Amino acid sequence: MKPPYEITRKILELYGQITEALGICRSLLLVKPEARLRKQNRIRTIHSSLAIEGNTLNIEHVAAIIDNIHVVGPQKDILEVQNAIKAYDRLKDFNPLKVNDFLKAHSVLMHGLVDDPGKFRKSHVGIMKGKQVSHIAPRHSMVPGLMNDLFKYLKEDNDLELIKSCVFHYEMEFIHPFEDGNGRMGRYWQTRLLMKVNPIFEFVPVEKVIKDNQKEYYQALELSDKAGNSTRFIEFMLEVINKSLRETIDATRAPGPDYTSRTEYALSVLNDWFDRKEYMKICKGISTATASRDIRQMIDDGKIESAGSGRMTKYKKKPAAE
Numbered sequence: 005m006k007p008p009y010e011i012t013r014k015i016l017e018l019y020g021q022i023t024e025a026l027g028i029c030r031s032l033l034l035v036k037p038e039a040r041l042r043k044q045n046r047i048r049t050i051h052s053s054l055a056i057e058g059n060t061l062n063i064e065h066v067a068a069i070i071d072n073i074h075v076v077g078p079q080k081d082i083l084e085v086q087n088a089i090k091a092y093d094r095l096k097d098f099n100p101l102k103v104n105d106f107l108k109a110h111s112v113l114m115h116g117l118v119d120d121p122g123k124f125r126k127s128h129v130g131i132m133k134g135k136q137v138s139h140i141a142p143r144h145s146m147v148p149g150l151m152n153d154l155f156k157y158l159k160e161d162n163d164l165e166l167i168k169s170c171v172f173h174y175e176m177e178f179i180h181p182f183e184d185g186n187g188r189m190g191r192y193w194q195t196r197l198l199m200k201v202n203p204i205f206e207f208v209p210v211e212k213v214i215k216d217n218q219k220e221y222y223q224a225l226e227l228s229d230k231a232g233n234s235t236r237f238i239e240f241m242l243e244v245i246n247k248s249l250r251e252t253i254d255a256t257r258a259p260g261p262d263y264t265s266r267t268e269y270a271l272s273v274l275n276d277w278f279d280r281k282e283y284m285k286i287c288k289g290i291s292t293a294t295a296s297r298d299i300r301q302m303i304d305d306g307k308i309e310s311a312g313s314g315r316m317t318k319y320k321k322k323p324a325a326e
Contacts, residue, residue, distance in 0.1 A: 006157060007175050008233040009167075015235075018242035019166060025249040026202050041255055045209040046070070049195075050088045052215035053188050059084050080117065087113050091192060095206055100196040101159045103151055109192065114185040124148055125183045141180035150179045158197070169197035170241040174234035177225055198245070210248045217244065266290070267302055277311070277318040 051059075051066040061082070065075045069085045091112045098105040111122025120126075124147045128140075142150060154175050158168055173194040180186050191211050198205035214221050217240075224240035270286045284295045299319060302308045308319045 005153065006161060007154070007171050009171060009235045009238055010233065011167075012235060012239065014239050015167070015242060018239070018246055019164070021246050022166065022242065022249065025246060025253065026204070028253055029202070029204050029249065041252075042207045043070070044255075045207050045212075045252070046092060048209040048212040050085060050092060050211075052209065053191050053211040054081075054084050054088060056191075056211075056215055056218055056221075057084075057187055061085060083116050087115050087117070088188070095192075095196055095199065098196060100193065100200060101155060103155050106151075106155070106189075106193060109196075110182060110185060110189055113188060113192065114182075118182075118184050120183070121185075124151070124181050127183070129180055129183070141178070147179060147181045151176075151181055154179070165197065165201045166242070166245070167238060169194045169201070170238040171234050172197060173241060174225065174228055174237040178229065194241070204249075204252070208245075208248045208252050210244055213244045213248045213251070263298060263301060267298055267307065270298075271302075271307065271321045274321065277320045279318055283319075 047063060047067050047070060050070075051061070051063045054061070054066075059081045061069075061075070061077050065077060066085055068075050069082065070089055075082065091109060094109075094112065098109050107122045107124075114121040125144050127144055129144075154172060158172060161168065163171070173190045176190045176193065177186060182189065191214065195205060195210060198208075198210070220240060221244075224237045228234050228237040266287045270283055273286055274282065280292070280295050280299060283299065284290060284292070287295070287298070290298075299308070302319075303310060307322060309322050310317055310319050312318050
């Protein structure tokens with residue numbers, strides 16, 4: 005049976021925004037970001053996904069472990085990071101439409117952390133919120149059948165791949181197929197499914213934006229539980245995906261340290277009237293004096309026009325000469 009959800013106006017709007025962002029990625033040749041950004045985003049991804057689950061290591065610790073530098077910390081937390089590094093390095097090795105590959109990925113993520121990594125749970129589980137049970141997962145005897153149905157949906161349904169990745173994430177968390185590691189597996193497998201939409205998702209830190217909005221993440225899961233469908237969770241995850249893509253684009257298009265790089269980037273973004281403060285928001289890290297010099301030089305170069313005076317002065321890019 006197809007998992008229940010509705011296509012809302014918000015879902016359609018977000019889908020359009022994500023499609024636009026992916027178009028920008030293609031125009032910037034961002035199919036595979038440069039090595040520095042790939043590594044930076046992988047560190048953010050691993051740190052964020054594990055921090056959501058209570059891992060105490062900070063982002064510097066994660067970076068050190070990736071570089072094979074010894075760190076001091078709880079052995080369990082260090083092992084979680086080491087396992088996650090191996091799992092994310094192998095993302096492309098797993099077929100996102102095969103249950104067996106899903107189980108193999110869990111065995112990598114949870115190696116040495118649970119008794120039966122890569123095996124469905126053999127007991128009943130409930131999700132606690134404080135002292136109350138917020139979610140009772142399906143009986144363990146139902147898990148294999150439910151997961152097979154979910155993978156059948158992935159393979160055979162004609163829904164948009166972007167939507168299916170969100171549906172899978174929610175339904176997997178609802179089923180709670182493992183004794184432990186369900187949260188990180190849900191996020192990990194959605195990333196693998198998103199790579200079917202566009203390979204750039206291998207390097208887009210979706211998990212970081214989830215971590216930054218952790219309260220809303222759990223609220224979306226809870227609201228979908230209460231509604232009996234994944235609509236609210238789809239909306240939330242599409243917002244996360246859109247923001248993650250925009251952050252990746254901004255990191256790639258960030259202006260360089262010289263006048264030409266800064267002004268070319270700023271004028272590609274500032275399509276309407278702007279002031280010095282708005283210019284400084286775009287060209288992060290520059291001083292007020294540098295911003296003023298840039299603006300004067302752009303006026304002298306005939307790149308922008310001005311209106312008003314003093315602090316009320318506004319600037320706008322001149323139309324290209326025909």
